[in-house]
Amino acid sequence: MMLIEETGVSRDALPLAEFKAHLRLGTGFAEEGLQEPVLESFLRAAIAAIEARTGKVLIRRVFHWTHSEWRAPDGQPMPVAPVTAITSLTLHSRDGDHEGIGPAFYRLETDAHRPVLRPQGAMLPAIPRGGTAEIVFEAGFSENWAGLPADLAQAVLLLAAHYYEYRDETALGGGCMPFGVSSLIERYRTVRLFHGSAG
Known part of the structure; x- marks a missing residue:
């Protein structure tokens, strides 16, 4: 079995403004544009991690x-x-x-x-x-961020903020996820009823 993502999450669908507000970052500074690619990478990483953990696609x-x-x-x-x-x-x-x-x-x-x-x-x-x-x-749940279930949207922001806060940390365990994020996504996790061949 091989699953390939043909279209990625567009930049316009990412909640950069919401993420900045969540981090309480100021606006209007000269270096603001330089930080946006970094914030975008944390959002993409958080979306990918939550999709992998739940088996749910967030942005269509x-x-x-x-x-x-x-x-x-x-x-x-x-x-x-x-x-x-x-x-x-x-x-x-x-x-x-x-x-x-x-x-x-x-x-x-x-x-x-x-x-x-x-x-x-x-x-x-x-x-x-x-x-x-x-x-x-x-x-996918929605074509844009506004259409996502509120708990999944909040989980993405929390996890992206966690990545941002610990961006220089190299000793974090593989696959670790903050408890607040885990509790928000728990009900979306797929119960595995099948094992073995031909998934």
Whole structure:
């Protein structure tokens, strides 16, 4: 399985003004423009960390998912949530041939935690032996910062501020996350019901 982010979070979607206010940074100083790329990098790092921890996409964007085997013929859980649309489904053979599958053969079962690709009939189109299924889809809570759930938006600001405050610290444990952030994102974390093959 390979998941590729086709479109990133645009700079316009980042809450730079809110982050500056959260940090209580002054405005109007000559070096203000020099600090913005640094603040942007902390926001991007915080968004990435929270998305990785929760399996939820915050700002809406396009993903490209290549899969070699369905978990079950009657439904394939999507790798992230919330999925808003499936743009295309293409089957690729081992020999390089490909077949576009129309939406008459599949549907998206929306769910806040575990969206599923379902067949319109009894079974999903069979993936050729040694081949792959390529799914292009859109996922994310909102196209802009204002549309995010308030607790997730606050978690991003808290974590970005934590990164900012400890930007010179090299002894922090890998994967550490402040308790306040963990408590805000806990209800968004996906309960793993499946183990093993073909995630």
